[in-house]
Amino acid sequence: MPRRRQRRTAFARPREFTLQRAPRAATSPVRMSSPVRVRFAPSPTGYLHVGGARTALFNWLFARHHGGTFVLRIEDTDQQRNTAEALQVIYDGLRWLGLDWDEGPDAGGPHGPYRQSERQTIYERYFQQLRDAGHLYDDGGAWRFRFRREVVEVDDLICGRIAFDFANVEIMPDMTVRRPDGSWIFHFVNVVDDIEMRITHVIRGEDHLSNTPKHLQLFAALGAEPPRYGHIPLILNPDGSKMSKRDQGASITGYTENGYPPEAVRNYLCLLGWSPKDDRELMPIEDVVARFDLANVNRKGAHFDLAKCDWISAQTIQHMSSERYRELAQPWLAKAGLPTDAPSLDAVLALEKMKVTHLTEIADRVSFFFTEDFPYDPAAVEKTLRKPGALDRIRQLGEACAALEPWDAAVLEAKLKEVAAAVPCKPAEFIHPARIAVSGRAVGPSLYHMLEVLGKERVLARFQRTLGTFDAA
């Protein structure tokens, strides 16, 4: 950390200056003359890793913050991995997170094609250029790029200035750019594409930091101005190990399947390695876009914390509009065979909104609203309904409420308390049996609100059903 401080102040702009105020600084991460162009360049492996998603997110935030262009490039040189399904996973994941791209395989754009598998002629041309200039040599059929044996300095927007010494050939052997079968090596096509696509800023995982000087050498040999680099820290497992496909929280698909609102996952990812520097955590994405800055990105690898992600999910749900909540809930209701267009849907959903962490919970929480044939929880029946007098309370309450007007939570509460006071007994002696009578459960929404949403007819009918079911027994 000590070192970082100095480097940062030396090479990144001071935090108190905004871009607008200090556009001329030589070390400004953004040259005003060239609009920002960033890219996310995943390889279609069949799943989208959280680390990759966050890299995409940071690129997207940077582009949107600077009014730049976000390019999606598919690095599918490995034919094995190149399937339509694998590509779809990337599209789905990015779209789910709300990360829209301006140029890409499907979106098109002036610098396409955007899949490496379709850019053969371009690579061929650059290859020729390198070979003609004497930077390449044949090594058993493969082509190697001859490094300049000197110190290469990487001036990273996040990491500061780092020197890599290429003097020792043993330690830094010349890299292969093309295999004997004619296929290309990542470093080469990556650099060629960044040149061709006019990429101004490369924001990628820290695992590429050590590759950067090699890329810089390629840029120099090709006579191209390199982009600015910003290497973001990796996301680790809670135990500090590298996160891989099977680890919990690793796959974006997992969040979709487990019922996280996409904006919640995105919010959590924003906070992993970046901070607004005040204590805000729950932030609309527009606010993050407005404040995002590479200078505020951390250097430390972040341990993934699903509990925090869950909290953000619950908070996000709690604070979202009823329209958005309904929209997110509907697929899960449908999946459970519940109606998605009931007139009282919003009212029903609102009853448990503040308790939901995952959208997957919703259907079960509200299922009893949609059928008069709901089951009774045996434990609840045993504990509460079998108690002496419990059924009498239900009967009394039913009679007292039969003529109640209007049928709303406040009036119901007043009436229930009045009836209890007349007995006299605690309101709880009515509340618990009544809850089970109308829902079959000991746990659920606030009783009065639940009764209101259910409506008088159904409440009284459910009281009757309960009495009929357990009185005789």
Place this chain on the structure above:
RNA sequence: GACCCUAUCGUCCAGCGGUUAGGACACCGCCCUUUCACGGCGGUAACACGGGUUCGAAUCCCGUUAGGGUCACCA
């Protein structure tokens, strides 16, 4: 092994030479309460270690240790 990055509560962040080291998650109490929650209040808990520099260091420098990354005819 070589090279590179990193090091503040268990976790995520704040801290930019002088702070009772702050916030959030998690955890533990208490309050609210008809259940489950939400919410409110409070608590436990950290500067990895050792040397410097300085009147003064979590903050600057060096080293050690630990973690991570890269050293491919993977991406």
